[in-house]
Amino acid sequence: MREERRWVREELVVLPLDAANAAEAITQLGARLQDQGFVKDSWIQATIEREKVYATGLPTAEIGVAIPHTDAEHVLQQAIAVGVLEEPIEFIEMGSTEDKVLVTIVCALAVTKSESLASLLQQLVEMFQSPGVLRQIADAKDPGEIVEVFDQKLQAGD
């Protein structure tokens, strides 16, 4: 995949992610995105606030995933920052205000056009439902392995 169109890069993988709750997880992944120039400094707070109202916990089988994100206005260049926790933390389930999901893999999504989000989500959904993929990510020994999984499964964005 052409470099500038890849979604995940090694610098954006936090392994292990050390966070006690959703806000901490978003802050750490957001800091990576910001340091590497993918998002504005408004991204972290906007995403934390959005997560409180529109939760992104997905109760996928065995290994929970969360996909925090916010509006395109806070994004400079598209990317996904991926964090893998050693101990799962709670996110609220998407569509709920109180049902909890134990999340091990957090994918912070940064898209520059809101129209791209639907297509990215569709691909992520297929990816998360592919047998063994979440296990591969959760068991990865280094960031390179995680980058490879995403490279294989996701098409280049626009």
Add this chain to the structure above:
Amino acid sequence: MVSEKRVLVSCGTSIATGTVAAVKVKEIAKEIGVPVRIVQCKAQEVPSKIMTFEPHFIITTGQLPDNVSVPVFKGLPFLTGIGLDELKAKIVELLQQE
């Protein structure tokens, strides 16, 4: 042929999650050969859409609306794969109803 069914897909702010669900509903309808018209809206627009669009059922990836007179289903299984077979079976049943 079975008559066209109207499906309302509602979401939180992320229209994208609703789109994922809408695409899946379209695929299911196509598989069984039932014509379907799908409209997407935000959670707060559901009550007015129920009046103007008169959906046969609603799929939501956002909050479940209260007090609605049509069947409502969480679209979460489309995103997680969990409970997907049951959801598909219910959708097929409603699509094929006359």
